[in-house]
Amino acid sequence: MSKKQYAVIKELxxxxxxxxxxxxxxxxxxxxxxRRIRQYQEKGKAAFIHGNYGRKPVNCLSTEINNKIVTLYQTKYQDFNFMHFTQFLNEFEGINVYYSTVYQLLSQAEVDSPLKFKRLLVETALRQNIGLSILKLLKPKPSKPLISA
Structure with a gap:
């Protein structure tokens, strides 16, 4: 829209x-x-560039914190799933981030959650028809009804 506005107002x-x-x-x-004509006459083409162009967003994490999160997961918390890791970051490391941020950072660093390996183990056991005892351990137990009829 800005290029179009610039062209039309310049022509005008x-x-x-x-x-x-x-x-x-x-x-x-x-x-x-x-108003746009007045801005064009005062600033020229620069009047059509957004004021926040080139600025880093306020809610963006620094690369230092991003690297620290990935390093902490790979060294200290490698057995944690991403949700548990996020909770520990908030409580014990003093890094307040959302799960989606942690998931995105670790996925970009090509780090997989232990839950993914659990899922792969189940799929492999099903394909090869072995490890039925493993599948029994991994399946959730059915809950009993509170009131019996």
Whole structure:
């Protein structure tokens, strides 16, 4: 939208075009168009660049913290699943991050959760028709009803 706005407003200012037609072309009210023309006359093409362009988001973690999270998982907490690891980061390491952030960081570092290996073990046992005792251990036990009929 910014390139289109720039082109239309530049054409309007340079050739003294019709403001109403330009406003319809851009899909904005004439009052907004007047404001954009004033900005163009003051700043030029820079008026059409967003103010936050090139800035790092406030809620973005630094690369130092990202590396620390991956290193902690690979060295100290390698047997934890991602959810448990996130809880330990929040409680004991003082790094307050969400599960989705931890999952994304560890996935980018090509680190797999131990639960993934458990799933692969079950699939392999099913394909090879062996390890039925392992499958029995991994299956959840059915719960008993609280009230008997």
């Amino acid at each position: 200012v340079d050739h003294h075009g019709n403001k109403k037609r330009a406003a319809i072309k851009l899909g904005i009210p004439i009052r907004q168009l007047n």
